[in-house]
Amino acid sequence: MKALVGTLRRICSERDGRLGLLFSVVVVLFALVGPLVSPSPNAIDVKARFEPPSVTHLFGTDNIGRDLMARTSAGTRYALVLAVTIVLISSIVGSLIGISAGVLGGWYDRAVTAIFDIINAFPPLILAFALIALYGTGPVTFILLITVVFIPQFGRMARARAQALRSQSFIEAERLLAVHPVTIALRHFLPNVAGPVIVLASMNLPVVITFEASLSFLGFGVQPPKSSLGTLIKDGFVSINQSWWPTVSAAIVLAIATLGATLLGEALRRVIDPKTTGVR
Amino acid sequence: MSRSPGAIARFVASRLASVLLTLFGATVLLFLMVRLVPGDFASVMLGPRATPALRAQIVHEMGLDRNVVEQLWLFVSRAVTGNFGQDVISHRPILDIVLEVIPNTLALAFSALALALVAGIPLGVVAALRPGSWIDTILALLSISFITTPTLVVSIILFLIFAIGLHWLPVAGAGDAGSPLDQLRHLILPSIAMALGWVGYISRLVRASLLDTLTELHVRTLRAYGVSELRIVGIFALKLALVPVVSILGIGLGDLIGSSVVVEIIFARPGIGSLIFNSIAQRNYPVVQAAVIFIVAFYIIANLVVDLINAMLDPRIGKSLTARDG
Numbered sequence: 001m002k003a004l005v006g007t008l009r010r011i012c013s014e015r016d017g018r019l020g021l022l023f024s025v026v027v028v029l030f031a032l033v034g035p036l037v038s039p040s041p042n043a044i045d046v047k048a049r050f051e052p053p054s055v056t057h058l059f060g061t062d063n064i065g066r067d068l069m070a071r072t073s074a075g076t077r078y079a080l081v082l083a084v085t086i087v088l089i090s091s092i093v094g095s096l097i098g099i100s101a102g103v104l105g106g107w108y109d110r111a112v113t114a115i116f117d118i119i120n121a122f123p124p125l126i127l128a129f130a131l132i133a134l135y136g137t138g139p140v141t142f143i144l145l146i147t148v149v150f151i152p153q154f155g156r157m158a159r160a161r162a163q164a165l166r167s168q169s170f171i172e173a174e175r176l177l178a179v180h181p182v183t184i185a186l187r188h189f190l191p192n193v194a195g196p197v198i199v200l201a202s203m204n205l206p207v208v209i210t211f212e213a214s215l216s217f218l219g220f221g222v223q224p225p226k227s228s229l230g231t232l233i234k235d236g237f238v239s240i241n242q243s244w245w246p247t248v249s250a251a252i253v254l255a256i257a258t259l260g261a262t263l264l265g266e267a268l269r270r271v272i273d274p275k276t277t278g279v280r
Numbered sequence: 281m282s283r284s285p286g287a288i289a290r291f292v293a294s295r296l297a298s299v300l301l302t303l304f305g306a307t308v309l310l311f312l313m314v315r316l317v318p319g320d321f322a323s324v325m326l327g328p329r330a331t332p333a334l335r336a337q338i339v340h341e342m343g344l345d346r347n348v349v350e351q352l353w354l355f356v357s358r359a360v361t362g363n364f365g366q367d368v369i370s371h372r373p374i375l376d377i378v379l380e381v382i383p384n385t386l387a388l389a390f391s392a393l394a395l396a397l398v399a400g401i402p403l404g405v406v407a408a409l410r411p412g413s414w415i416d417t418i419l420a421l422l423s424i425s426f427i428t429t430p431t432l433v434v435s436i437i438l439f440l441i442f443a444i445g446l447h448w449l450p451v452a453g454a455g456d457a458g459s460p461l462d463q464l465r466h467l468i469l470p471s472i473a474m475a476l477g478w479v480g481y482i483s484r485l486v487r488a489s490l491l492d493t494l495t496e497l498h499v500r501t502l503r504a505y506g507v508s509e510l511r512i513v514g515i516f517a518l519k520l521a522l523v524p525v526v527s528i529l530g531i532g533l534g535d536l537i538g539s540s541v542v543v544e545i546i547f548a549r550p551g552i553g554s555l556i557f558n559s560i561a562q563r564n565y566p567v568v569q570a571a572v573i574f575i576v577a578f579y580i581i582a583n584l585v586v587d588l589i590n591a592m593l594d595p596r597i598g599k600s601l602t603a604r605d606g
Contacts, residue, residue: 016424122572129556214430237546240444
């Protein structure tokens with residue numbers, strides 16, 4: 001708890017960190033509070049099609065008169081849940097694979113590295129797109145497939161840290177004392193890898209949010225009746241000649257979400273792991 | 281700089297070998313991905329189009345009547361020679377279909393990259409010359425918003441403002457094949473949409489590495505000798521500061537090609553991205569496979585070229601690589 005407060009204080013001590021925190025909090029609040037202040041996201045009011053923003057509909061309405069603020073809020077919530085789940089799973093699985101490869105070495109390490117290399121040979125968005133198009137679009141499938149694309153990043157980093165740690169004398173000592181390898185991994189490797197993994201995870205969050213939006217925009221992500229920011233942008237784009245507001249409101253929320261998450265991630269990196277350089 | 285031609289050749293050879301291995305692995309992965317789709321492959325692919333004759337053609341062409349290892353061998357050995365079979369929908373060689381659209385995507389990706397460099401480097405230099413000033417602050421905020429705004433959002437906003445709102449630039453397509461000027465006009469919006477994030481990224485990178493370089497000893501020596509600041513920055517420091525920029529160009533090209541799917545769909549441009557999109561929608565998996573293999577090969581080769589350029593540019597990298605290698 002104390003560490004958390006300390007980290008927050010240090011994030012707030014610089015401009016980018018403050019901005020990132022502010023935008024992120026605004027987006028999360030928007031995702032949570034939306035349903036309270038706005039009618040149901042699926043309530044149809046055909047008479048009120050394509051209405052511009054007004055007091056009753058703060059974001060206006062879409063092609064069948066649904067309230068866009070409620071829909072964008074629900075879409076933001078769904079996009080955030082998906083992105084956080086994907087980042088959580090891929091960081092945990094990736095770290096475990098990476099640590100085990102770094103600790104065990106040998107053919108297992110070589111196989112894992114080769115698989116990571118092969119996955120990394122694909123431009124990430126193209127791989128995600130192909131996987132989802134081939135294997136389906138349900139929420140669980142979606143999460144698992146995107147996870148595959150992001151695991152190697154975490155795996156490579158955890159592996160490099162684990163390798164550096166393996167030859168340290170205190171690890172050697174525990175090994176000589178016949179401490180079980182799993183105990184060593186849990187007691188020393190996991191805590192040492194945790195910092196950089198948290199940083200990488202937070203920096204990947206905006207990337208995953210963008211991925212989800214892009215794939216849903218292409219029609220291969222979230223499926224109706226569920227909506228995410230990507231599907232809202234897509235639905236709005238289809239009827240862009242009648243009204244540009246639906247697409248733009250969702251696009252702006254998406255841009256604020258990625259801006260906030262990126263700034264916050266970079267601030268977190270400077271606090272937790274100042275030695276590593278920023279990644280895009 | 282003790283880099284003998286032999287060491288360089290060994291370095292190139294070992295990188296080339298690993299590139300070929302990765303490409304082979306990616307081809308196998310792609311084969312498995314498509315073949316592991318649940319259900320009878322020929323029916324999955326043909327869907328409502330399935331006639332006995334078409335089925336027989338697919339089974340024969342892709343060797344579906346043989347075991348998986350033989351199928352894999354057939355796929356890889358054909359892919360190496362550029363033979364991806366015949367498209368069941370248009371009855372044309374798949375290679376022709378892919379080669380036809382690739383120039384459009386390459387034109388898009390390279391013009392976006394050029395744009396990112398032309399705009400990003402000067403912005404980075406300006407910011408680095410006055411660190412902490414108001415112009416540095418504005419550029420910092422600008423570049424971070426460029427970086428974080430998804431290509432999807434940038435494309436839509438540009439599309440709305442310049443194509444639909446102001447009617448300055450064309451809405452869709454790649455332009456008249458016979459008219460380079462028309463093609464250029466069609467290239468402007470999509471390439472800006474793709475480049476914007478990289479403008480921000482490159483300017484930040486140039487700023488950071490230029491600031492680093494400007495505090496190095498040899499720059500201080502130059503200053504002590506009374507060399508003008510313009511010469512120091514423009515000739516000595518910038519050259520070193522650009523090394524990290526070169527090293528991210530490989531990732532940059534891959535990223536740009538990846539985002540071509542979104543950009544080409546929004547601007548309705550023919551290209552490898554929209555080819556993949558349309559082929560997936562039609563479940564035309566052999567075309568998807570061929571197109572993705574081309575993208576992967578391009579991505580890997582771009583990274584290899586960048587690695588080699590980098591090794592040549594920065595004596596430190598070259599040395600460590602050849603040392604590790606030889």
